Amino acid sequence: MSVDLIIPIIMTLIPAATPILLAAQGELVAEKSGVLNLGIEGMMLTGAVITAAVMLITGNVWLAILCAALAASTAALIFGFLTLSLSANQVATGLALTILGTGFSALFGQPFTGKAVPLFKSPFPAELAADPFWRLFFGYSPLVYFSLAMVVLIWWFLQRTRPGLILRAVGESDISAHSIGYSVIGVRYLAVAFGGAMAGIAGACYPLMLTPQWVERLTSGRGWIALALVVFAAWRPFRLLAGAYFFGLVMTLEVYAKASGGGFRILPSEAWAALPYLATILVLVLISMRRSGSTSAPACLGKPFIPAT
Amino acid sequence: MRNFNRRTALKIGGAAAALPLLGAPAFAQMDKVRAAFVLIGTPDDNGWNFGHDNGRKYMLEQLGEDKVETTVVTDVAEGPDSERVFRELAQQGHDIIFGTSYGFGTYMLRVAPEFPDTKFEWATGSEMAPNVSIYNAKFHEGRAVIGTIAGMMSQTGVGAYIGSFPIPEVFMGANAFHLAARKVNANFITKVVYVDSWFNPPKEADQARALIDQGVDVITQHTDGPAALQVAEERGIVGGFGQGADMSAFAPNAHLTSIIDIWGPYYTKAVKSVLDGNWTSGSSWEGLASGEVLIGPYNPKIPADVVAAAEAVRLGIIDGSIHPFAGPIVDTAGNVRAAEGDIVDDGEFWANEAWYAEGMEV
Numbered sequence: 001m002s003v004d005l006i007i008p009i010i011m012t013l014i015p016a017a018t019p020i021l022l023a024a025q026g027e028l029v030a031e032k033s034g035v036l037n038l039g040i041e042g043m044m045l046t047g048a049v050i051t052a053a054v055m056l057i058t059g060n061v062w063l064a065i066l067c068a069a070l071a072a073s074t075a076a077l078i079f080g081f082l083t084l085s086l087s088a089n090q091v092a093t094g095l096a097l098t099i100l101g102t103g104f105s106a107l108f109g110q111p112f113t114g115k116a117v118p119l120f121k122s123p124f125p126a127e128l129a130a131d132p133f134w135r136l137f138f139g140y141s142p143l144v145y146f147s148l149a150m151v152v153l154i155w156w157f158l159q160r161t162r163p164g165l166i167l168r169a170v171g172e173s174d175i176s177a178h179s180i181g182y183s184v185i186g187v188r189y190l191a192v193a194f195g196g197a198m199a200g201i202a203g204a205c206y207p208l209m210l211t212p213q214w215v216e217r218l219t220s221g222r223g224w225i226a227l228a229l230v231v232f233a234a235w236r237p238f239r240l241l242a243g244a245y246f247f248g249l250v251m252t253l254e255v256y257a258k259a260s261g262g263g264f265r266i267l268p269s270e271a272w273a274a275l276p277y278l279a280t281i282l283v284l285v286l287i288s289m290r291r292s293g294s295t296s297a298p299a300c301l302g303k304p305f306i307p308a309t
Numbered sequence: 310m311r312n313f314n315r316r317t318a319l320k321i322g323g324a325a326a327a328l329p330l331l332g333a334p335a336f337a338q339m340d341k342v343r344a345a346f347v348l349i350g351t352p353d354d355n356g357w358n359f360g361h362d363n364g365r366k367y368m369l370e371q372l373g374e375d376k377v378e379t380t381v382v383t384d385v386a387e388g389p390d391s392e393r394v395f396r397e398l399a400q401q402g403h404d405i406i407f408g409t410s411y412g413f414g415t416y417m418l419r420v421a422p423e424f425p426d427t428k429f430e431w432a433t434g435s436e437m438a439p440n441v442s443i444y445n446a447k448f449h450e451g452r453a454v455i456g457t458i459a460g461m462m463s464q465t466g467v468g469a470y471i472g473s474f475p476i477p478e479v480f481m482g483a484n485a486f487h488l489a490a491r492k493v494n495a496n497f498i499t500k501v502v503y504v505d506s507w508f509n510p511p512k513e514a515d516q517a518r519a520l521i522d523q524g525v526d527v528i529t530q531h532t533d534g535p536a537a538l539q540v541a542e543e544r545g546i547v548g549g550f551g552q553g554a555d556m557s558a559f560a561p562n563a564h565l566t567s568i569i570d571i572w573g574p575y576y577t578k579a580v581k582s583v584l585d586g587n588w589t590s591g592s593s594w595e596g597l598a599s600g601e602v603l604i605g606p607y608n609p610k611i612p613a614d615v616v617a618a619a620e621a622v623r624l625g626i627i628d629g630s631i632h633p634f635a636g637p638i639v640d641t642a643g644n645v646r647a648a649e650g651d652i653v654d655d656g657e658f659w660a661n662e663a664w665y666a667e668g669m670e671v
Contacts, residue, residue: 005522005523008518008519008522009522012515012518012519012522016511016515106351109353110353113353113355114353114355114558115558116539116542116558116559116560119543206510206511210510210511210514210515211510211511211513211514211536211539212539212543213510213535213536213539213559215353215354215355215510215534216350216351216353216354216384217508218510218511219511220506220508220509220510220511220512222511251512251515252515252519255502255504255512255515255516255518255519256519256522256523258502258503258516258519259469259500259502259516259519259520259522259523259525260523261500261523261670261671270505273505
């Protein structure tokens with residue numbers, strides 16, 4: 001591996017990590033409010049197909065992203081209605097949402113297959129975006145910068161604002177939050193809707209940035225990595241960023257190692273493919289070894305809240 | 310056409326299992342044939358599965374809906390679960406079942422003895438049974454044509470072959486591509502990579518990015534979709550090739566030409582032989598000459614002398630004057646695979662471990 005490959009590797013890993021980061025950010029907020037939504041993959045596929053459809057019909061990228069966020073958010077609200085209002089099991093309902101999203105996107109997407117979607121490219125002038133060095137900072141799709149801004153925004157919201165405090169209170173002790181007058185269900189609905197919107201935007205990254213087309217199962221299971229990432233990051237926004245880029249690095253090193261033909265092909269291809277999963281296990285072991293209050297899951301995660309009237 | 314997914318097949322399979330088997334005795338003419346197609350992906354992949362589904366539609370057109378009824382099961386993984394799908398389709402009374410991926414073979418061969426009256430057809434297969442035929446197309450002949458174009462057009466002299474798994478049809482295609490490119494550029498290098506999937510667009514795309522960043526300027530892929538080709542378009546490299554179907558809609562500049570699979574005539578022949586009651590187990594492996602493999606339109610940006618050279622290879626393979634694996638061939642370990650004037654027989658790839666010709670980086 002030569003030094004001049006470092007920039008290309010970073011240029012590949014950051015876009016690859018971005019949808020995972022976006023989806024995980026949404027999931028983090030939902031989980032902080034106490035809701036475990038396993039439907040990320042389904043919501044991402046919904047976002048991806050809507051993005052491709054709106055892009056192919058109108059060509060307006062902002063409208064496409066907005067529609068993707070709204071559609072995935074709507075899917076999340078179906079999940080919210082079942083789990084929050086009807087107190088259905090969150091794990092089962094989340095899995096059902098993934099199946100629904102996969103099926104919906106396949107059906108809805110049929111007229112949009114076989115066409116190339118225009119790329120959502122760097123907003124910076126070509127001298128910066130295509131410069132061999134400066135592209136490292138300016139060469140990405142706006143979706144990448146959005147995901148980075150959201151890291152700070154979500155951290156600030158959760159740690160520094162009153163609504164963020166209420167959201168965390170709802171996730172840590174729903175009964176306490178309820179007894180002092182906060183709407184547990186209302187807060188959770190908002191968190192779930194936000195999680196859906198972020199998953200929808202994560203899905204939009206595929207047709208707009210990574211694989212500019214629509215085809216069934218376009219996201220290829222990467223929503224599940226986002227889910228693992230939230231645990232991996234111990235529900236902390238900045239660790240989420242580090243974790244997403246770490247996953248991105250491992251995935252990217254695999255393809256670069258395979259392409260090098262020699263040099264850093266120190267591992268067989270199967271071992272490279274297994275590396276992200278081995279890394280996950282390792283990190284989870286490390287996290288559980290040094291357990292402190294702040295690294296553990298929200299206390300009410302996955303539990304339905306049925307207010308005693 | 311009735312379109313099933315695995316789940317509905319499961320439900321229907323449960324009901325149909327209760328019905329008596331409707332298998333017809335051998336060598337009897339039939340009024341109507343029920344044919345099933347098991348696909349690893351979906352027909353909208355614009356590649357491999359698209360090609361098979363087009364073949365099915367062609368067959369329906371040729372024989373007529375009153376003579377044949379088809380069932381398509383999509384998204385069947387190459388694994389133990391496919392055995393259940395084949396068993397259920399046979400139990401439902403399908404007369405002929407096409408398994409359209411190499412990885413289905415183990416399971417078809419396991420189910421076939423239980424249903425001696427049902428005909429099984431294994432695409433790209435390697436082993437026959439009394440009621441299991443294998444059929445394949447000589448895609449590697451098409452690979453020799455595109456290899457010629459790659460060798461002449463590449464500026465860096467480095468091409469890439471993005472494969473799915475190291476199975477015979479894939480590594481023989483890679484060898485054919487590389488050997489043809491070496492004939493026109495003696496120093497051509499082909500990087501062969503496997504992405505461990507037939508269909509994973511984000512990974513195929515990232516693999517293409519990694520290859521281009523390491524000097525590759527011509528990419529050909531042996532997976533089921535156009536993701537790598539789109540990256541070629543985005544990066545503005547010399548180009549790539551469509552696999553299974555014309556993919557020029559995805560990459561108008563980068564798409565140099567394509568290898569198109571034409572399964573229709575084979576499907577028509579196979580189903581007709583069931584109708585006529587004279588189906589027998591066999592092996593079909595046709596290529597450019599009989600039209601199972603076509604080369605799509607050439608991109609107008611390809612210089613005329615390159616088109617001429619590619620056409621010469623195509624016509625040479627058709628008339629038999631050119632063989633994709635004509636010697637001398639030396640592999641990466643230095644073994645002589647074919648001496649000057651000799652050829653490596655196509656079947657040899659199915660009988661041996663994977664090997665790669667000199668100049669390929671795996």
